[in-house]
Amino acid sequence: MRKLAATIALGAVLATVAVGQSDHNNIDAGRPLRFDDASSIAFRERALEIGLSLSTFRRTAPTYGLRAEYKVGFAKNQDIGITFDPRIGGGDRRLDLGNVEIAYFNALSREINDSPALAYRVELGLPTGRGSRGVDAKLRGIATRALGQYDKLHLNLDIDVASDPHPDERRVAFGAILGYSRPIGYPRRFDQTMVAEFAVQQGRTKGEGYVGTVGLGLRCQMDPRSVFDIGIESDIMSTGRATKSPFRFAIGYSVGF
Amino acid sequence: MIAITILGLSLFSTLSPAQDVRDVAKQTSLPSLPKDMPSWIESTGADHLFYKAAPYNWSINRIPKFARDMYATGVGHAMAYEALVRGQAPTLETKTFDSINWVLNHAPRLPVDEGAISPTFMRRYGYLEKVFDWAHLLHFQTIDTFSYPGWTDEQKEAEIERLWAFYSSQPYAITGLPMNMDYLDSFLYSGKFRTDYPKVNGLFWGYHWLQTVNYDMLYRVPVRDHAPQYEVLGERYHETELYKTDRDFMPMTAEMSPRFARRFPQIANAFDNLHMLHDNVNDILAQPSLSESQKQEQVKIAIYRVLASSHKDEKPGEGAENTLHDHRHPPSMPGMGWMKGSEEDIMWMSGMGWMDMSECSHCSISMPEGNPWGATVSAEGWTMMVRCLMCARDMAGETPGRAIIRASTNDPNRLLVLISDEEGNWTTNIKEVVFLEKFGEHPECSGWSRAFTTIGALERYVAANPEFKDTKPLKLAEWAALNHGTPDTYRKIDKPNPYKSGGGVPPPVSKGGRT
Numbered sequence: 001m002r003k004l005a006a007t008i009a010l011g012a013v014l015a016t017v018a019v020g021q022s023d024h025n026n027i028d029a030g031r032p033l034r035f036d037d038a039s040s041i042a043f044r045e046r047a048l049e050i051g052l053s054l055s056t057f058r059r060t061a062p063t064y065g066l067r068a069e070y071k072v073g074f075a076k077n078q079d080i081g082i083t084f085d086p087r088i089g090g091g092d093r094r095l096d097l098g099n100v101e102i103a104y105f106n107a108l109s110r111e112i113n114d115s116p117a118l119a120y121r122v123e124l125g126l127p128t129g130r131g132s133r134g135v136d137a138k139l140r141g142i143a144t145r146a147l148g149q150y151d152k153l154h155l156n157l158d159i160d161v162a163s164d165p166h167p168d169e170r171r172v173a174f175g176a177i178l179g180y181s182r183p184i185g186y187p188r189r190f191d192q193t194m195v196a197e198f199a200v201q202q203g204r205t206k207g208e209g210y211v212g213t214v215g216l217g218l219r220c221q222m223d224p225r226s227v228f229d230i231g232i233e234s235d236i237m238s239t240g241r242a243t244k245s246p247f248r249f250a251i252g253y254s255v256g257f
Numbered sequence: 258m259i260a261i262t263i264l265g266l267s268l269f270s271t272l273s274p275a276q277d278v279r280d281v282a283k284q285t286s287l288p289s290l291p292k293d294m295p296s297w298i299e300s301t302g303a304d305h306l307f308y309k310a311a312p313y314n315w316s317i318n319r320i321p322k323f324a325r326d327m328y329a330t331g332v333g334h335a336m337a338y339e340a341l342v343r344g345q346a347p348t349l350e351t352k353t354f355d356s357i358n359w360v361l362n363h364a365p366r367l368p369v370d371e372g373a374i375s376p377t378f379m380r381r382y383g384y385l386e387k388v389f390d391w392a393h394l395l396h397f398q399t400i401d402t403f404s405y406p407g408w409t410d411e412q413k414e415a416e417i418e419r420l421w422a423f424y425s426s427q428p429y430a431i432t433g434l435p436m437n438m439d440y441l442d443s444f445l446y447s448g449k450f451r452t453d454y455p456k457v458n459g460l461f462w463g464y465h466w467l468q469t470v471n472y473d474m475l476y477r478v479p480v481r482d483h484a485p486q487y488e489v490l491g492e493r494y495h496e497t498e499l500y501k502t503d504r505d506f507m508p509m510t511a512e513m514s515p516r517f518a519r520r521f522p523q524i525a526n527a528f529d530n531l532h533m534l535h536d537n538v539n540d541i542l543a544q545p546s547l548s549e550s551q552k553q554e555q556v557k558i559a560i561y562r563v564l565a566s567s568h569k570d571e572k573p574g575e576g577a578e579n580t581l582h583d584h585r586h587p588p589s590m591p592g593m594g595w596m597k598g599s600e601e602d603i604m605w606m607s608g609m610g611w612m613d614m615s616e617c618s619h620c621s622i623s624m625p626e627g628n629p630w631g632a633t634v635s636a637e638g639w640t641m642m643v644r645c646l647m648c649a650r651d652m653a654g655e656t657p658g659r660a661i662i663r664a665s666t667n668d669p670n671r672l673l674v675l676i677s678d679e680e681g682n683w684t685t686n687i688k689e690v691v692f693l694e695k696f697g698e699h700p701e702c703s704g705w706s707r708a709f710t711t712i713g714a715l716e717r718y719v720a721a722n723p724e725f726k727d728t729k730p731l732k733l734a735e736w737a738a739l740n741h742g743t744p745d746t747y748r749k750i751d752k753p754n755p756y757k758s759g760g761g762v763p764p765p766v767s768k769g770g771r772t
Contacts, residue, residue: 039305112301149339150376190367190369191365223315256307
């Protein structure tokens with residue numbers, strides 16, 4: 001755990017000396033909640049998003065995670081990224097390097113009049129994690145639209161596909177998230193956005209049903225280049241034998257350069 | 258599942274729409290969309306662009322008060338545009354004014370996202386925001402370059418040229434050609450905003466003053482001397498410039514930062530064209546007789562007028578007069594378009610009257626060609642070029658309030674910055690500065706009125722110019738105590754204010770600029 005904390009601290013230090021811009025209004029999955037808005041990073045921007053997570057469970061030890069994503073805006077409205085998501089804890093308290101994910105994000109359109117902004121994200125999870133096999137693919141459709149003046153809703157619909165599932169795993173799982181964001185402090189402050197979500201995710205193990213999750217978070221602009229985020233989630237309902245996490249905590253730092 | 262996704266997104270898109278402004282009767286004599294409108298205007302992408310990666314980015318924060326004031330300017334147009342498109346025009350001069358004014362006086366410590374402040378406006382005019390955002394990045398990166406302590410002036414100037422090329426590479430780039438400002442301000446809707454909403458327009462033009470006056474504060478001025486100058490300019494900005502409602506026209510870059518505008522005319526022109534686009538958009542949105550679709554169309558036409566792509570292969574100083582392609586400029590100022598009533602170098606400057614930009618503002622003698630460029634005087638919100646330090650001092654002395662003099666010295670890499678208090682006491686950025694002043698004929702004043710960085714430099718100058726061998730070198734206090742008043746060569750141009758004589762009078766046909 002100390003190594004993990006040291007790695008996060010080093011990452012934060014490196015991030016603060018980079019030059020660039022991240023935006024508290026631009027919401028990405030994991031920072032701090034699960035949903036994306038339909039906006040890519042800017043063309044020519046590079047971004048580093050680092051976060052620490054803690055997940056608690058009723059019957060096993062908590063899990064600690066360090067998620068780091070590096071993204072490049074390689075074209076207008078499009079970015080690619082690579083994510084490392086090592087974890088430690090759970091039943092055996094062993095380190096799991098997790099799957100390395102490669103992602104492509106395409107913001108198809110911005111909000112125009114009453115039409116929502118639309119985007120999709122494709123992720124390929126390479127089997128680098130403990131016990132992983134095959135390639136996991138995830139397709140996420142994203143829509144963002146205004147609700148009133150400053151409030152925004154973000155609908156994410158997910159399909160997860162495992163190319164080589166274990167015998168007790170589903171090949172395909174579905175999920176949906178309704179996210180909400182609202183800047184805090186207008187018209188006097190312009191550096192904070194509150195985020196909330198309600199997510200439903202089908203369990204990957206056969207026989208598991210759906211888990212319903214609520215989350216609440218805050219994104220704060222720290223300087224022109226970086227954003228600090230903090231959030232909590234709780235699984236409030238489940239069907240079948242799905243495992244619930246009563247409390248998940250995420251804290252992170254994003255920097256554009 | 259894909260079908261479910263599409264269905265979900267479609268349902269999502271039918272949620273209750275945002276508030277609409279009411280449609281009004283269409284006008285018939287408005288300009289129509291040109292046939293060669295650039296295709297990107299119809300692009301549905303957000304098309305966000307990142308700024309040029311460089312070590313100087315955000316160096317503006319080295320001048321904290323200035324940085325915060327600049328960040329605050331991001332809210333003004335955004336709040337006003339949002340109010341206008343949401344049908345809140347009746348409260349623009351009260352509630353919206355108060356909101357903008359509060360932010361301008363409690364400036365944020367970080368840049369603000371204009372699009373996030375004006376989401377309704379963004380949904381309708383997202384293509385316009387691309388033009389604004391890209392130009393605003395140029396604004397900030399040029400300021401950052403000048404504020405960066407790690408480079409020489411030459412390196413900074415080279416980088417500014419690269420920034421201009423970087424900016425120009427995008428289709429949203431505004432032309433760096435001088436544009437006929439009178440033409441750009443001559444449409445049916447022109448002047449509507451400033452007439453109906455003078456207080457908010459005053460704020461806009463007030464911070465356009467800030468956005469243009471800063472360049473001479475920064476350009477070729479040592480980094481450590483930026484903040485002291487901003488003490489004077491910032492005070493002026495907050496106390497006076499933001500609340501002026503009697504300007505005849507928006508502040509022009511060449512009026513506020515003439516040295517910068519001469520050196521980088523394409524950037525000065527682009528900023529003026531950008532600010533003119535802001536004015537056009539203000540006027541269009543404030544015109545209640547236009548329907549929403551007419552406003553959309555007129556905003557697109559306004560964008561088209563100032564885009565670099567609309568003026569491809571055209572040259573400064575050329576083009577049919579009093580048209581969209583009129584790129585005349587005052588012969589001695591390539592960084593400014595043709596203004597209402599201008600004749601060659603003579604133009605009307607708000608607060609100053611008619612001025613000849615080819616002449617010293619104090620003694621009316623022609624400015625010397627090339628270097629030394631003499632000095633500039635900033636006081637009471639204006640910045641004027643003068644031939645020599647004597648004219649600078651005496652002009653500042655004739656003007657109430659604090660003043661800044663920026664003057665060349667014997668060392669082309671050391672610029673003298675003098676700042677006065679209310680009583681006319683001067684402080685200097687060069688401790689050892691020494692002055693030579695042997696009062697004589699004004700046409701030769703740049704020879705006998707000079708500043709030197711050291712006594713040794715002055716002695717070398719005197720050795721090379723023996724006519725000054727009996728002239729006593731003056732320390733700052735001795736020099737500051739002198740005053741020769743208004744020179745007898747001064748020529749006041751006595752003509753009426755062109756902005757008060759009917760408004761619709763076309764500018765006179767005159768050559769102007771390079772032909």
